[in-house]
Amino acid sequence: MKAADFLDMVQAALGKPSRELTEPYGPLDEELDSIRERAAAATERLQRERCELWEQLSGTATKRGWNVCRAAGVEEGLAYICNVASSAEFPRVVRSDQDVFDEMPVDAALGAQGVQTAVMSQSGGSTREELKSAAAMAGVGITGVDYAVAETGSVVLLPRAGVARLVSLAPPSHIAIVRPQELVATLDDLFLLRRLAYYEGDKNMGSYLNFITGPSRTADIEQKIVIGVHGPKEVHLVMLDEERAG
Amino acid sequence: MAEVKTREFIPASRRAVDNPQLQAALKRAGGGFDSARLDAIEELGEERWQELRERARQIKEHTLENLDYYLEMLYNRVTANGGQVHFAADAQEANEIISDLALSRGAKTVTKSKSMVSEEMGLNHSLESMGIRSVETDLGEYIIQLADETPFHIVGPAIHKTKEDVSEVFAEKIDRPGLVEIEDLAEAARETLRDDLLQADMGISGANFLVAETGTLGIVTNEGNGRFCTSSPRIHVALTGMEKVVPSLEDLAVFLRLLPRAATGQRLTSYVSMVSGPRAPTEEDGPEEFHLVIVNNGRSRLLQDEKLRGALSCIRCGACLNICPVYRKVGGHAYGWVYPGPIGAVIDPVLVGLDEAKDLPFASSLCGACREVCPVKINLPHMLLTLRSRLMEGDEESRGKATFMDSTMGHGYRMLMSAPKIMSLARRVGRMTQMAVARKGWIRKLPLPPFDRWTRSRDMKAIPKESFREIWDRELSKEGTPRSREGPKGGRS
Ligand code: SF4
Numbered sequence A: 001m002k003a004a005d006f007l008d009m010v011q012a013a014l015g016k017p018s019r020e021l022t023e024p025y026g027p028l029d030e031e032l033d034s035i036r037e038r039a040a041a042a043t044e045r046l047q048r049e050r051c052e053l054w055e056q057l058s059g060t061a062t063k064r065g066w067n068v069c070r071a072a073g074v075e076e077g078l079a080y081i082c083n084v085a086s087s088a089e090f091p092r093v094v095r096s097d098q099d100v101f102d103e104m105p106v107d108a109a110l111g112a113q114g115v116q117t118a119v120m121s122q123s124g125g126s127t128r129e130e131l132k133s134a135a136a137m138a139g140v141g142i143t144g145v146d147y148a149v150a151e152t153g154s155v156v157l158l159p160r161a162g163v164a165r166l167v168s169l170a171p172p173s174h175i176a177i178v179r180p181q182e183l184v185a186t187l188d189d190l191f192l193l194r195r196l197a198y199y200e201g202d203k204n205m206g207s208y209l210n211f212i213t214g215p216s217r218t219a220d221i222e223q224k225i226v227i228g229v230h231g232p233k234e235v236h237l238v239m240l241d242e243e244r245a246g
Numbered sequence B: 001m002a003e004v005k006t007r008e009f010i011p012a013s014r015r016a017v018d019n020p021q022l023q024a025a026l027k028r029a030g031g032g033f034d035s036a037r038l039d040a041i042e043e044l045g046e047e048r049w050q051e052l053r054e055r056a057r058q059i060k061e062h063t064l065e066n067l068d069y070y071l072e073m074l075y076n077r078v079t080a081n082g083g084q085v086h087f088a089a090d091a092q093e094a095n096e097i098i099s100d101l102a103l104s105r106g107a108k109t110v111t112k113s114k115s116m117v118s119e120e121m122g123l124n125h126s127l128e129s130m131g132i133r134s135v136e137t138d139l140g141e142y143i144i145q146l147a148d149e150t151p152f153h154i155v156g157p158a159i160h161k162t163k164e165d166v167s168e169v170f171a172e173k174i175d176r177p178g179l180v181e182i183e184d185l186a187e188a189a190r191e192t193l194r195d196d197l198l199q200a201d202m203g204i205s206g207a208n209f210l211v212a213e214t215g216t217l218g219i220v221t222n223e224g225n226g227r228f229c230t231s232s233p234r235i236h237v238a239l240t241g242m243e244k245v246v247p248s249l250e251d252l253a254v255f256l257r258l259l260p261r262a263a264t265g266q267r268l269t270s271y272v273s274m275v276s277g278p279r280a281p282t283e284e285d286g287p288e289e290f291h292l293v294i295v296n297n298g299r300s301r302l303l304q305d306e307k308l309r310g311a312l313s314c315i316r317c318g319a320c321l322n323i324c325p326v327y328r329k330v331g332g333h334a335y336g337w338v339y340p341g342p343i344g345a346v347i348d349p350v351l352v353g354l355d356e357a358k359d360l361p362f363a364s365s366l367c368g369a370c371r372e373v374c375p376v377k378i379n380l381p382h383m384l385l386t387l388r389s390r391l392m393e394g395d396e397e398s399r400g401k402a403t404f405m406d407s408t409m410g411h412g413y414r415m416l417m418s419a420p421k422i423m424s425l426a427r428r429v430g431r432m433t434q435m436a437v438a439r440k441g442w443i444r445k446l447p448l449p450p451f452d453r454w455t456r457s458r459d460m461k462a463i464p465k466e467s468f469r470e471i472w473d474r475e476l477s478k479e480g481t482p483r484s485r486e487g488p489k490g491g492r493s
Helices: A003-014 A032-048 A050-063 A074-086 A106-112 A128-137 A187-200 B006-017 B020-044 B046-065 B067-080 B091-104 B116-121 B123-129 B139-146 B163-173 B182-199 B225-231 B249-264 B299-304 B309-313 B319-323 B341-352 B369-373 B380-393 B404-418 B420-437 B451-458 B465-478
Strands: A067-071 A093-095 A117-119 A140-143 A147-149 A154-157 A173-178 A208-212 A234-240 B084-088 B109-112 B133-136 B202-205 B209-211 B216-221 B235-241 B271-275 B289-295
Touching (some): A003 B067, A032 A050, A050 A067, A074 A234, A093 A106, A106 A117, A147 A187, A187 B249, A208 B225, B006 B341, B020 B046, B020 B249, B046 B067, B046 B249, B046 B309, B084 B091, B091 B116, B091 B202, B109 B123, B109 B182, B109 B225, B116 B123, B116 B235, B116 B289, B123 B133, B133 B139, B139 B182, B216 B249, B225 B271, B299 B309, B299 B341, B309 B341, B319 B341, B341 B369, B369 B380
Parallel strands (some): A093 A117, A140 A173, A173 A234, B084 B289, B109 B133, B202 B235, B235 B289
Antiparallel strands (some): A147 A154, A154 A208, A208 B271
């Protein structure tokens, strides 16, 4: 059915004389300046409450099934990651290409343990199929995050060069590294910030926005919860503490 | 379109009530979901929960009143994001759109994540008839597909199956014999489906929410299969009913708090995937093509019906099924179409035709529990009564009249459904009584309670609306359901 015909049909079903709104909807009439102001206020509040929120994240993430590592600095974080990798189902690691790895030299640390790390990025010349099979063979996937939501114990990943979704999805174990600057308090904060990014980014905010809140799970047989049906069975949240958050 | 068996409701209910294994599964299922839901709400706080419900109701009401406007906005935004929007008048057209896409792109294997609309369409069968392999990847849907059944529950499609049943299905259909534990069955599904999830040419997903403002769809899942289906294949097709729109991205904060809590008692599901279009050149992965198929399939009849329009607010959480004494007795298959439980009893008759589904509006004790649990405050009991009134008194939009048995069933339903023995006895008595008093196929007066109550007004010709209103109010107060309609429309910020 043609779009115009379908929309006319819906309008007719509603008995509306025109396509216009019957009453205004506040949020959609909001000026960009007002969105900016609210976002600035939210960011300011986040700064103020960062310590409490960081604690809250640790608690909610644990409840949602993350293994939380409060790493007091890079060394502790790396040690935790090496430990997870060496006890993984398969001793192969894939990671995304994000700036957090400039701070956290995981390749070197894992290499010292004899664990090879592949960077899943097409800029490295690999094809889509090669990347898929690398992800499928890996025991551990390591990523940074774009946001961590204290309210829900979630991390959020956005599409960027160097970030493939399979890294956090295909391997049986996923490690997410989160820094205090990625913290937001609530879902409201998150959607407000993304909405601002949409309008500031010329009505584009990337092709996806993905939440991860604990391990993959199902209760489809006899309502018994089973962890790890298609996605990771084990998820680790490495919270880079102290230095910045303290 | 999926096969419609709504006429079979009474005998199918009877069989369900007499099936001990099904009764055991139902006992386990409803209670489990519902206590998880209550825990999640308690943690959030009752007052906050009520605020969110009211906000959600307002957003949905406003959006539905302006659905043409928001669908147009959505269409423009998805197109601007590089996606293609298709509109389908009915199930057949939606099936054609999807098979055309698959055939023209040379797709041989399609992976599917959960979509209730695809159940309405009978999409798997349609694709398979074109020689395209369609694989359900949600564990529950996968089991159902292998067993060649239909979903039993909108959230847990296979909750009526025991692990022994699933074990048998896996042994027979995917050559994985001897699996005993639920963990092993889930692992077998993980292993078996992994290749398809990675290699399929096309992924088909549903959508829980469509954001008009940004042209984004939100998919709420737990297993991770949805994320595979939307990111790994080179083509992603999202399939959705036209009612799923919300205006603003920020509205999602409300619905993402409500849906998981109401559905499974989760604070948030493991995965929420929001998709705005195909992969951009600067992005690492994702489909080259993104298609959104927006389906009517009878929904415009609900939309134009002011008394029932609110049913389009449904976010398919399943809470009304889990709490419903009738669903908990007869289960999902008895309803005979895609949507069971109180929400199904309201929308199925409109979607498949009231004549086809005369018994469904009576499949409720009017206890009001469904309305209490509904996260978007749909007044399901009121809508069921609206349909009953149309069936019994033939108001202006009636599409058929209730038969004698339908109507008696309506009044005596709660009693009947709560006790199978009484049910069968009542049916026999009903039949005998009918023989004794029916004249030329029409019943003027029944001598015994509770039947006399119905015929007391029934043999009048045209009944003024007030008379039904009286029955209505009496029924509602008797069953302890709040009588007043929702308060006046709240203001919006
Ligand atoms: S009607 Fe309400 S309770 Fe029932 S499935 Fe829909 S949203 Fe959930």
